[in-house]
Amino acid sequence: MKEHDTHVTRAWVLHPDIRFERDRRDADMALEEAVALAAALPNLDVAGATVVPLRDPHPGTLFGSGKIEELRARIEAEEIELVLVDGPVSPVQQRNLEKAWKVKLLDRTGLILEIFSDRAATREGVLQVEMAALSYQRTRLVRAWTHLERQRGGLGFVGGPGETQIEADRRAIDEQLVRLRRQLDRVVKTRELHRKARAKVPYPIVALVGYTNAGKSTLFNRLTGADVMAKDMLFATLDPTMRAVRLPTGIDVILSDTVGFISDLPTELVAAFRATLEEVIAADIILHVRDISHPNTAEQARDVDQILTSLGVNEDVPLLEVWNKTDRLDPESHDAMQARADRDEGVFAASALTGAGLDTLLRAVTDRLQGDSIEEDLRLGFDDGKRRSWLFGKGLVLDERQDDDGSLLRVRWSATDRARFQTL
Incomplete structure (x- = not known):
């Protein structure tokens, strides 16, 4: 199912809703997400989707014989070639279902691997x-x-x-x-x-994280003017994209867009993509972008928090929540959401699409990064041109006087700027 294939595969999505499962998700929402996952693959036509209620999964076939026959008739009538099961399917179950339905079958892990491979x-x-x-x-x-x-x-x-x-x-x-x-x-x-080289570029790293499809890439594009793929599609971004950008507040930062997180991410991929998310661990500030219009926004936020914890993100790193996609809310919900965000200094209601609320967010990012500015005198020798030009490039110099030994500079800077200056 790579991009050069021209054949369009007709697929059907099944979500097994297991009654006594411990972390049981809302079946309709889970099915909707599974369909969106399937839509992320090229040359795939999702002909339909079904929630299949299950009391106990059958060890050999997952579903009972009556349900298998009922689904077989549907699959045959719709001329389905691929069945996507939103959950784990054992090799034995897969073989038996493929035999019964005469189609190819992928479970959730297999589907996500296909998407990652394509992206x-x-x-x-x-x-x-x-x-x-x-x-x-x-x-x-x-x-x-x-x-x-x-x-x-x-x-x-x-x-x-x-x-x-x-x-x-x-x-x-x-x-x-x-x-x-x-x-x-x-x-x-x-x-x-490359990261060590970038550490010498004295810009703080601002990492965008969030559940997949929360709008991180749209926000990244708006702030950087970069043409990063920002489709309404799960896993649109799979590799971190880094851009140096000057915020409207005047400070320079490196902005990092990362792969979207998702619940029940296959364990093989959590381990494989840990290195890809190292930029998050190295971040000076994290922006957790949430699709606040999504019915499961609270559950998605919990999934993201758990993954950040498993990555070992330092609790001292400031984290701001960006309640994105406020443009999708009706006026009453929008006002209620805005009021809640206004009460919490770590939360910002915004729309990456329209730009609403981003000025307030970026001022807060600047404040967190710069902290309280202090004025200080520095002496630099004539051979210290690199550090001198850095200070001027950052707009930190208030006054400069020169004598026989070099330059005497009066600077106003934050603790972050001061620490970065010392690494030059």
Whole structure:
């Protein structure tokens, strides 16, 4: 399902609504998100979507025989080629359902891997997706193998049908993973060098994070004028995009747009994309962009907070919430939301699309980064032209006098500017 394919695949989305599941999500909302996930793949036509209520998942087929037959008739009538199941499907379940329905089947992890594979743009992103896909395939090989062992009986000491091939496949995957890991280590080292070089550019990093489709890329584009893909589509951005930008308040920052977070992100991808989110860990300030018009905005915010915690983001890093997409609210809801934001100094109601509320947000970002400014005298030698031009470039110099030893400068700066000056 890559971009050069011309064939359009007809797909059907199923969300198994398991009655006694611990973290059970609202079924209709979950189905809507799953359809949006499917829509993120090119050359896919989502012909329909269904919530399937389930009391207990069947270990061999996920659904009961009556439901399988009912869905088979629907799939056949609609000429469906691909079924997307919004949840985990074991290798055995997948094989049995594909056989019963005569279609290809992808579970939630498989679908997200497909999207990541289609979207990854940087060398690191591509390598991480390949590793995640191989790890996913390997776990399924192991499960399929134990199933074969069970099927033929015995204790598993004697090689059985299929075992040799599966072992060979596992070895091939392990070897490929080792190769990819080596390549990734080289790429990560290069990125570390770039990051060190960027640390010498004395700009604070402002990282945009948020649930996928919250409007981060639209905000990034508005602030930078960059042409970053900002479609109404899940996972539109998969690699962090960095831009140096001068905010309307006059301060220079590096703005970082990151991959959208999502609930139930496959474990293979959480590990694979941790390095991609290192920019968030290095950030001086984090803007948590929320789609405040979404019915599940509170649950999405919790998912984002949990991922930030798992990344090890320092609690001392200031975090501001941007309640985005206020333009989608009706006037009454908009006023109520604005009143709530006004009461909380860490929350800003805004619209990246219209620009409403962004001036207030950017002033707050500037205040957090600069803190209380202080005036100070500095002496620089004649050979210290680089640091002198940096101070003037940042607009920090109030007065300058020169004598036989160099320059005496009066500066007004924040603690952040002072610390960055000392690294030059």
